[in-house]
Amino acid sequence: MINNIEENIFNLAIDEFNKNKEIQLEIEFEEKEKNINGFRFDKLVKFKYQKKVLLYYFEIKININNAIIAFFLQNKKILKHPLLLVTRHINNKQADELKKNEIQFLDTAGNAYINYYPIYIFIKGNKPPDLFYKNNAQNRAFKPGGLRIIYALLCYPDLVKKTYRYIAEITNVALGTVGWIMNDLIKLGFVLEMGNRGRKLLNREELFKRWCIDYNEKLKPKLLINKFTGPEEWWHHHKLNPEYAQWGGEIAANKLIKYIKPQDVIIYADPKNYKKVVIENKLRKDLDGDITFFEKFWKVHKNNELKDIVNPILIYADLINTGNQRTVETARIIYEKYIDRHIRKN
Numbered sequence: 001m002i003n004n005i006e007e008n009i010f011n012l013a014i015d016e017f018n019k020n021k022e023i024q025l026e027i028e029f030e031e032k033e034k035n036i037n038g039f040r041f042d043k044l045v046k047f048k049y050q051k052k053v054l055l056y057y058f059e060i061k062i063n064i065n066n067a068i069i070a071f072f073l074q075n076k077k078i079l080k081h082p083l084l085l086v087t088r089h090i091n092n093k094q095a096d097e098l099k100k101n102e103i104q105f106l107d108t109a110g111n112a113y114i115n116y117y118p119i120y121i122f123i124k125g126n127k128p129p130d131l132f133y134k135n136n137a138q139n140r141a142f143k144p145g146g147l148r149i150i151y152a153l154l155c156y157p158d159l160v161k162k163t164y165r166y167i168a169e170i171t172n173v174a175l176g177t178v179g180w181i182m183n184d185l186i187k188l189g190f191v192l193e194m195g196n197r198g199r200k201l202l203n204r205e206e207l208f209k210r211w212c213i214d215y216n217e218k219l220k221p222k223l224l225i226n227k228f229t230g231p232e233e234w235w236h237h238h239k240l241n242p243e244y245a246q247w248g249g250e251i252a253a254n255k256l257i258k259y260i261k262p263q264d265v266i267i268y269a270d271p272k273n274y275k276k277v278v279i280e281n282k283l284r285k286d287l288d289g290d291i292t293f294f295e296k297f298w299k300v301h302k303n304n305e306l307k308d309i310v311n312p313i314l315i316y317a318d319l320i321n322t323g324n325q326r327t328v329e330t331a332r333i334i335y336e337k338y339i340d341r342h343i344r345k346n
Helices: 004-015 068-077 092-099 144-155 158-160 165-172 175-187 204-223 248-258 276-280 312-320 325-344
Strands: 025-029 043-049 052-061 085-087 104-107 112-116 119-123 191-193 198-203 224-229 247-249 265-271 290-295
Touching: 004 052, 004 085, 004 204, 052 119, 068 085, 068 312, 068 325, 085 198, 085 247, 092 104, 092 112, 144 158, 144 204, 144 265, 144 312, 158 165, 158 198, 158 276, 175 191, 204 224, 204 290, 204 312, 204 325, 248 265, 248 276, 248 312, 248 325, 265 325, 312 325
Parallel strands: 052 085, 085 104, 265 290
Antiparallel strands: 025 043, 043 052, 104 112, 112 119, 191 198, 224 290, 247 265
16 A cells, blocks of 8 residues: 555656666566565566566665564565565665665665666665655654554554544543544555444554554654663563563563573563662663663553563564564564464454
């Protein structure tokens, strides 16, 4: 599901790419089901160069971050054709990182990495054009308040059927904001209004992907409480009270699937009560520390069987934000084991 901004980014990137005088490509669009092995892509594009036909799955993103890179790393191995990222702008550092991970890309500035025999292109350093979408208002659904609501809906899809007042209470979002967010989700095709039959959550997989990306970029930084350093592996012996604190990130992943040896500690906590954990474990405030406390932005659900760890959806979002192959692989396992079936369930 491509919005107008993404469609314009795609067209601008293709136009800029076609200005290349050395390599001229004939471009065709394949009209096929945009779902391969559970992975939804934006476009299937056929490049023709001389007598060679190159097929790509295109993914269009307004901006990129570690979460987007993680999605590409997670899915590129299972697809028949290579993935190609199309975005507004790739800076030099991002270009090198994408190339290192063999993620091909185009942007609206003419930067590109194409590595599909017999074509090899690597261009970086071009500055982005100053275009309309810089000032284009984003949907409220993917701003911090909306991201809180979407998280609750992804965790508990039946919540969409409840009253706005109940949703506001569960998500700690103002009642008026809930109405705006739900209207945006309806317009975007993520919620279906069925009159007397209530509402239904749609396109959960796409909503999940967008939430992971925007959560790490727009909401998570606002939730930061503080960073600390502490005794080695202190978390092995400390039990959190899920009423006010739960493990996230690598610790939660370790407790969930025993696959990863944690290096960084994330705790989601009530800002009024987190200091109890700090004092009991003799943690020291340190801006470069590997222990990070974030504000817990949801209410503990009565049926939460995982108790002292956050929902797998949030664990996954934490892991893909690192940009680390070790944690990305762990995220993939958690997705397949705990999230995929939940997201696809009607």
